[in-house]
Amino acid sequence: MAISDDVLVIGGGLAGVSSALAAAQEGVRVRLISHKKSTLRNASGLIDLLGYADGELVADPFEAIPVLPEGHPYERVGIEAIRGGFSLFDEAVGASYLGAHTDRNALVPTYGGTVKPTARYPVSTAAGLASDSRSTLLVGFEGLSAFDAPLAAEHLQAADVPFDVHGVSIAFPKRFRSDATAMRFARALDRDEPAENGESHTRDVLVETVKAHLDGAERVGFPALLGEDTPEEVRGSLESALGVDVFEVPMGPPSLPGLRLEDRLYEALDEAGVRVTTGNPVAEFDTENGRITTVYTDRGGQRVPFEASEVVLATGGLVGKGIGSNRKGVYEPVFDCYVSHPEERSEWSREGAFDDHPFARFGVSVDRDMQPLDAEESAEYGNLRAAGSVLGGYDLANEKSGSGVSIATGYAAGRAAGEHA
């Protein structure tokens, strides 16, 4: 017999979680099915809303959103749902994120040495904001080539940040394999492992080394590896020992702030009573009268059925594999929803690496009720909605709008699904 729920959310990233939480608020029975870990593993953990519009830096996203073109996900959902989605997010993550006190964007220094506009930021990055004028020391580690602190400091100076900043590269108190990732460093700090010298512990040695470079700096930034399981404790102990604020600089994959956020969101799902099934992809489905009745996951060749009255597709974009492509075209692999794209493959991208690439906008298009539309602009299925980066019509990288779109559209789709269920 099939497992039966009111709302079935497919995809376990920011959009899927937001949908599931919003649907659950409507008092219905919600299940979330996800194949793999989400894109958050790759993402910085910053929650962008809208950083650039028409190539211009945006200080207040809510002023810029009303002028976005028709078809943009924010235009589809409207301001009220964006605010609703962000409130839902703020509640779910509690004190672990900041930024809700204002509509304004914050500028956060990231590991390439630039600053980027974002709407919500992990508390661990808060002391590093670029509009805060306290003098800053950036600390990098010799074995971790992704963050070169002296170079990042020079880069920030070139961006005319309103504070003194210098960078230093030090040896981490413990030596790792030559291809160790940020994870390994984080664990050594979590456990406060014995340092290389065998006499003291990692945190103490780190503090002593950094102290020698402080030179009056009022805050110290480290690459985002200050603890995997106990980040608050690690950062807290460094702050008390150094006597200054400590912050993390968001990094690339594997991103600890992204993974910490994922953990936090799954706890929120648990608290909201959402049932979660992970590990297998949705591969097939049945329909009746233009409505999806059952979806099947593929568990190593075995079909497992799930029934629901409303379905939300939140399977991600090109990165999350919610949008696929081959030599012949671009498609949505689960329900084969229509994805508009140029016929000629050469027109999928432009020449310059940072040009306005059509591929960055690939995805399904939806109506204002978040229902995916076919090539004739009518709804693909009567009870299907889509959310997050499976949607087309926006360039998350160019606009700095990735997480915001997933949260706002997830909220809108989940709420509508919950109301209809």
Added chain:
Amino acid sequence: MSVHTSSGTESDTEVVVIGGGSTGCGIARDLAMRGVEVTLVEKGNLTHGTTGRMHGLLHSGARYAVSDQESARECITETRVLEDIASHCVEETGGLFVQLEEDDDAYYEEKLQGCRDCDIPAEELTAEQAREVEPYLTNEAQRAIRVPDGAIDPFRLCVANAADTERHGGRIETHAPVTDLLVEDGEVVGVEIQHESGPGKRVHGKEGETEEIRAEYVVNATGAWAGRIGEMAGLDIEVRPSKGVMVVMNVRQVDTVINRCKPKGDADIVVPHETTCILGTTDEEVSDPEEYPEEQWEVDLMIDELSKLVPLLEDARTIRSYWGVRPLYEPPDTGTTDPTDISRQFFLLDHADRDGVAGMTSIVGGKLTTYRLMAEEISNHVCEQLGVEGECTTAEEPLPGSEDFSVLRDYMEEFGLRSPIGKRSVQRLGSKAEEVLKTGERNPVVCTCEAVTSAELRDAISHAGTDLNATRIRTRASMGNCQGGFCCHRMAAELSPAYDERVVRDSLDELYQERFKGQRHALWGEQLSQAMLNHALHATTMNRDRDPARKEEPGIEYGAFDAGPSPGVSGDGSTRATADGGVRSDGGTPDSGAGRSGKSAKKREGEHGDQ
């Protein structure tokens, strides 16, 4: 010797070699080893031309054993030489000529006989035996001939030749296009070069400056561009450039060179290279060696045709595609219409005999496999003109870095490198490994796809300066699955602190752009997903597309942005109550509860440690 004048510099040398491909580098080394004073000038970096865009097959000669037996004999001889003197550039993979059901039996027999006629070892395999060698070979295979084909790394090969030229007192000048030939009394007496701007190591000239290099003899080794150099002295050199596509796969589906056993045709070889396989190729005449269409059908054809030999290729992931132009030459009045019929042999054109213009010889045609032989013959010719007695020793003297493999295994342990990384770095560096790896510092892996370490990059940078593309070519860093998305910025950081932040940033932009350009033709499936991931990483997280440090970006008014919530002060238009307890702007101890829910996070042992 060089003198500064108001307009630029002048210098003189005995021989100028124009062109830094395999042919030019081979000639420079040969002449330098015979004691001739030589200067090589190249308009881009080494391998900028066809050499950097070829298939990398070290020909056993079997490919030509039916159509062109003279070339076939040269190939097998030179392959044996290169296995000896350039072992760090060669992988002796072996090769198969595979007959499919629709392929002609008679041609198979001719191929076998042809190999035997040319002394190319050729062993017949049944379909089963062939699949034992290559498990992913199609079930449709009828039988196969095993021959000693191999893979050759053209980048290392050129760099090794150039390095040896310098060791023997020669001068290598890259980023220095020849802008004119100096012609006096109907004789070529040197070249004018322009020292170009742009990144790269320039020792001898300043950007934008011209230099006249006077020489007793000039060798034109510009391959597909030879006609352009000829024009500078009013000479007509009939090169017929012909383009070919190559498609790079993400993994090494085969360990042997796989050829289709049929007469000439497009898309009939797969060559394994390091961690990849390269599919090739096409053969189509073009009018301009630099501006020609790079077409999607060519890429599709590679996959469609070659998956008949190795079905796995149909759904495999491609990384990128690139094109090269063959410098084919046809003596006047031959009038061949199909470029695949033009001979693969090489030609020495002494312009004194041919055109009555003394002082210069052009070398055209040929292939990379026979580069050393080509260099030997032209060097003999040049030495004859100059009255130099030196003997050619390039077939016996190993290239730098190739000498000793066995001692290198010990270095792996000494440097604490794990085996695949240690093995591959050490192989890439050859006998220079000790010098390069023993820096006493930590040596993190910078490019994880290709396992290139920081020490290797720094060594390459000491030669290539800020030209990260040249460093990429020497080390293969940024050439794997992620196409530089995860490592371009790390590579650039290796330039610091020797170069300042601005230079590092420009070099990074240039490398990232070049990596993107190369992927554009392979953007679908996994590789398109990867491109989106890279885009998100570099534009979203790093904001490199709108880097406020760039002069084109308007300055930021930092005061207009959120500086963090300070308790007690209400925000402007806040959407909900201030999140409290998390900010410590007073420098005090943190609030214990912030962000912790009390439950402990799940363990992620092993799962996330792969990048």
